[in-house]
Amino acid sequence: MSSKQTIGFIGFGAMASRMAENLAKAGFAAVAYTPSGKGGNGDTPFLPSPAEVARKADIVLVCVPDDEALEASMYGAEGALAGMSAGGLLLNTSSVSPEATKALFDAGAAREICVIDCPVSGSTPEAESANLLVLAGGTDDAIARAKPVFDAIGRMTIHAGPAGSGARLKLVVNGIMGAGLAAVAEGIAYGLAAGLDRTMLFDAMDELAVISPHHKRKIRMAKAGDFSSQFPTRLMQKDMRLLLDAAARLAVPVPTMGAVTQQLSLTRRAAPDADYSALIGVMEKIVANDA
Structure with a gap:
């Protein structure tokens, strides 16, 4: 320059x-x-x-x-x-x-x-x-x-x-990111409730090709119980809310995204400034006494 x-x-x-x-x-x-x-x-x-x-x-x-x-x-x-x-x-x-x-x-x-x-x-x-x-x-x-x-x-x-296309693409990206994290959290919760060894389960998730590098990073954070904010729950929940509204305006059914938004609303109530991977911790706490 x-x-x-x-x-x-x-x-x-x-x-x-x-x-x-x-x-x-x-x-x-x-x-x-x-x-x-x-x-x-x-x-x-x-x-x-x-x-x-x-x-x-x-x-x-x-x-x-x-x-x-x-x-x-x-x-x-x-x-x-x-x-x-x-x-x-x-x-x-x-x-x-x-x-x-x-x-x-x-x-x-x-x-x-x-x-x-x-x-x-x-x-x-x-x-x-x-x-x-x-x-x-x-x-x-x-x-x-x-x-x-x-x-x-x-x-x-x-x-x-x-103009406007970047904002719309961002909602697509973050919707998929949030839904992927919720699926991981639910899968881990089932595994823990079913009696699988916690360390084995979290380590296995880190080896799976079907889980993205981004979500593997979140799994490692959850394994350590470290939810230091890289992307706060309050912002992820806000983006999911924007996606729901945008999809409704176009009459696009997004039931999965709706359910994920509710999960992130619960997590936002519990830990608004923690990383959104805190959803994994919330699900783990729910099933902690099952096994």
Whole structure:
């Protein structure tokens, strides 16, 4: 790069702070805003509002937890859009609803701002190692503009289609991820209740080709009883809820996803900030006295 560009982060939690570290390695500078004024990277200056971040940045990158946080940080006199100039680039990596995604795209277009919905697949380990999968919706030209950023934070960018496609693909990915974890949790619960040796059972799961590397990592966490958050239960449950709503709007029956959402709602009640693999622990506790 001939000159250092500045990324303006709106939201600077576990994922965004790790993205910032990898963007710094690629030659970008960073400024950030969070509602708490706190974040995970001491080298990044924090500014008092999203608008101020946008005014200082060449590219705005949004990483907030839900539709409500997106609305609060994007709109109004202190929102990021108010601080951006025509021709600006806004990258929304948040996992939010298709409706919130479209509203942000339309608001950006009205100001001649290029908005790309680009949620990422991967948890904190992938964010730290720059191995995220970027799921991007937008035109070819828009994706090309964002390529240096995407290449710095991820191992691959999937151009999912026009604006909004990245957000929809993210719901597909996380729905399958949540359903897979629930199936693992139920299988382990049956095995424990049936009297199988716990160590043997968890170790066997780690050898099976039918279980994904992601879910094997969750099984190892559950075996150790370590549910340190890589992807919090509250966010996985939120994504499942968004998927249910999106599918219902299209009259797509998703009974499996509905049941999984209920399981994750129970887990969220028990451990909202723990990793969503805590569902395995919840199921294990339910059957603990059976054998």
